[in-house]
Amino acid sequence: MSRATPFKMRFVHLDLKGAPPKVSYLSEVFPLFHTLGANGLLIEYEDMFPYEGRLMLLRAKHAYSPSEVAEILRLAKLNELEVVPLVQTFGHMEVYYLGEGETSKQWLQQEQNSLAKLCLSHMQAVASHVLAQHPGTTPLVWDDMLRDIPQEQLKASGVPQLVEPVLWDYGADLDVHSKIFLMGKYQECGFQRLWAASAFKGATGASQALPPIEHHVRNHEQWLQVAVSGPVDALQGIILTGWQRYDHFSVLCELLPVGIPSLAACLQSLVHGGFAEDVKLRVEHFLGVSSLEIMDTVSEGAGSFPGSDIHALVTQVSLHLRSSVDTLLERNRYVTGWFSPYHRRRKLIHPVMIQHIQPEALSLLSRWSNLVQQLEAALQLAFYPDTIEEWLEENVLPSMQQLQGLLQDLGEAAAPLPLPPPPSSCWDTGQNP
Template identity: 50%
Template sequence: MQRCQLLTHSPSPNTFKPAVPIVVPGARHLHELVEQRLPASGQHFGDSILSAAGAPRQETAGQCDHSGGDEAHSPQPPTALPLRVRVPQCAAGSGTTITQPSHSHRTAIRRPSFTRCPSSLPPVPALLPPPPPHRRGRHDGAMRSTCRAQAAGLERREERERPEPSSAMRQRLVHLDMKGAPPRAAYLAEVLPLLRAMGATGLLLEYEDAFPYAAPLEALSAPHAYSWTELTELLGRAAELGLEVVPLVQSFGHMEFALKHEQFAHLREVKMFPNALNPHKEEARALVRAMIDRVMELHRDLRWFHIGCDEVYYLGEGEESKQWLQQEGNTPEKLCLSHIKAVASYVASSYPTVTPIVWDDMLRGISEETLAESGVPQLVQPMIWDYAADLDVEGKVLLIEKYRRCGFSKVWFASAFKGATGVNQSLTLIGHHLKNNLQWLKVASSIPADVLQGIALTGWQRYDHFSVLCELFPVAIPSLAVCLQALENGGYSERVKENVEKLLGMSNLELDTFMRSVGAASPRNGPQMKGTPSHLNIRHYISGIAPCILTSQQNLISEFSSIPELYVTGWFSPYHRKRKIIHPIIMHHFQPDAVSLLSKWNTVVQDLQAAMEQVFHKCTIEEWMEENVHPSLEKLQQVVDDLDKAIKAQN
């Protein structure tokens, strides 16, 4: 029986780095979003799409366990990108150890990540042993511009006539990571026209446990997985809009959603860890083939299929791999390439018109000779990912040149618009992601035009299957809009800024602070936007809660009521509360306001939860509330309870 539950996952002391609570400055100066319509479809834009978000959290434990297997901060400055996962140093042992290059942010993070950061990162575990392993007619520039003008309610004839800058990325895929908080299908259907209007040309759909697998793979599908009908309709809508669809199915690393189940646990590379597949077992490859075939059944006329293969931690550490590595000529690199080749060959032979894509981090440290001799370059297109704001342009150009010498005909880039600046990040810092995408434009302008296939803007929902939620998708839409527009126009300018503001109905786009809404919900302001569908208010409510719920009850009180903070710290401190001591005058002024404040906050939170239910499934809402709201609300509740006890003691 699959279940939804909150759990704390800590594979090893070095795997997760405690996050620093995020303090969001100022609760005022917020941006009011104006609802817009697309005349052709009647879809709502602007605030309607920006209708969900996350508030910074105080703790890092807990997550929504989607499949019920048997096993179950301060914003970082652009130059200090937090790592997704800290990988423990590999235990010493026989065989060669491959350490991911320090510039690979992925090595410390989760799947396609950014250029993994800091040198403080422990080396990635040995990548060891082995066994052998369009749809739609695209809209032309004029049609795309027209669509955007309709979405924003604007007349932009000059945009329709202006050709795309030569430096712009022709293929711009928006990555939808389903493993953390898959939005309801109806919400996604509403979002697709906006993505197209913002400049997306396609979707990179990472289903994980949200795909409707059939027997004997039904255990892989979470309780909230999409139905076959829902996805069929969603893909049909994408085709109508001219959005290229590229499915992503992990086939080597990041296999927790499958290997955590008892029936697949014997397919692990290392018995203890559910992250990587054992490349020596034919049954493991049969599992991958079955997943690919099931996903292919739903998708027609595909040109690309992403097979993952990133961050295969502990590869070579399994018993079978250790034995294999002892044989002359066998290396961890060959083991890795053997499995990638086996999976890619299956896709190429079974679906001749489809080209496999792989994340490139496991290939970066392999020698040119080994790569060229493996046969992998003739089968796949590597997707080079790096999410750092200070991405090394020259280093990326050299890496691309290496890949070309090895035989890769085309490459993809992968930037990020969210989910890459902190394992428990809840509000998106647009400036960081814009800088990252602008760096990728520099890389694109430094290589031959025929080498680049396109770019995927990743939006990670979790760093891995067991980690907490990053920013929820709706709160990152301003970041996505900015990044897409910058890529489409070959850079960022005042005109691009105005385009985004008009498209999303924003009065003033902020790049270096967290975007919030004017008149955001709070006990002081109360509910807003009467008569508007509840799901359109989610971002409004979150925007008000974020700056205050994440702080202590003292700041909550001083910010949103007439209760001075000194009442709490000076006359009702932990010492007073423990001994039930309170001055009658303070009690007279303090107690009524505290009770009123708690009541108002409870109302705001209830309204938020009701609005979120229109966009997310119950388990996602419960996890978000548990992580972001309940801790501080419970503190305020405790203050009120202690007041009651002190008053009773006085009487």
């Protein structure tokens, strides 16, 4: 039997800097989040926030309107999901190049200054400003920049009295002992409350299209071990991150609807203390799927959860589109033997060979064109046009262009050569016979 969870708060992270869902889709998934065991949302608005005044230039083309943000908050409250906004004041914007600016370099030349001190001074300034403006707010910070700072320096900075660190680790082989040791260090520095952060998608590859569910379930099982083995009641809750881009300049990784089965398995693992067989059956029931095989890259087949059609179609594309086109181009003996790149560049082919290649290529193009049309229609219900354009261009267009290029070359190679002009005669020259 499964046991009770040590995590009182379970926040689902919505990363809106890529593929932000329409509010209509969020209205469908928030009830599911609640049913699965979530009781909070960490919303990373990014450029989807309706900034005004001087900050209006930060808005994305399809940014939420003020009324849509209000609706998101209403829907969250309706589904008993506490909302915490995530604003990256440090994050991927500054921290990779900490100390590289000219002003920072000059500051660091002073003997008593260091990168750690620079980092802590920034955290202290931002947290103090937030608390001065909003006294009832508790700032949370990702902990990776704090881990290696000496204990005494952390304690003396005043930061432990201002913020609560979020210990994040998305690995399936998370080191439980090291996390427990780190929790003890933070407590000795003066941090009163700690948080954990896991991942249900967006952590296994910048261009990952399908989440490896087993990896993410194991990540959560490791965090459960940390929670039950570490200091009692030290962890206030856990944030299940679902990154949509690794940073602002990277491609999209797993779309939210595609990550729902992984999220369901992870949340239910947290609620019931592990992913036992009875928990697996509950997840299958909530998703409306006949079988959830976490050992596979993804479980194929239909479900009844919001976005299940997107999940099924993306799975088909991701697992089979490129491989089916590659098989035709690289393993079909008629293509490799009689219509190789050499032949295609010169538009040379034996007429008989056209009948061995063209029907299969046309059939493949028709099948994938129909499926992609279905996918595009499904995506339009959940996402904005720029998201659909980007995902299709990255994941569909390359293989479709290869297929269309093959058929175009076949057509040009099959076209009859123009007849040479008739030989000139004396009648044409105007000379006497």
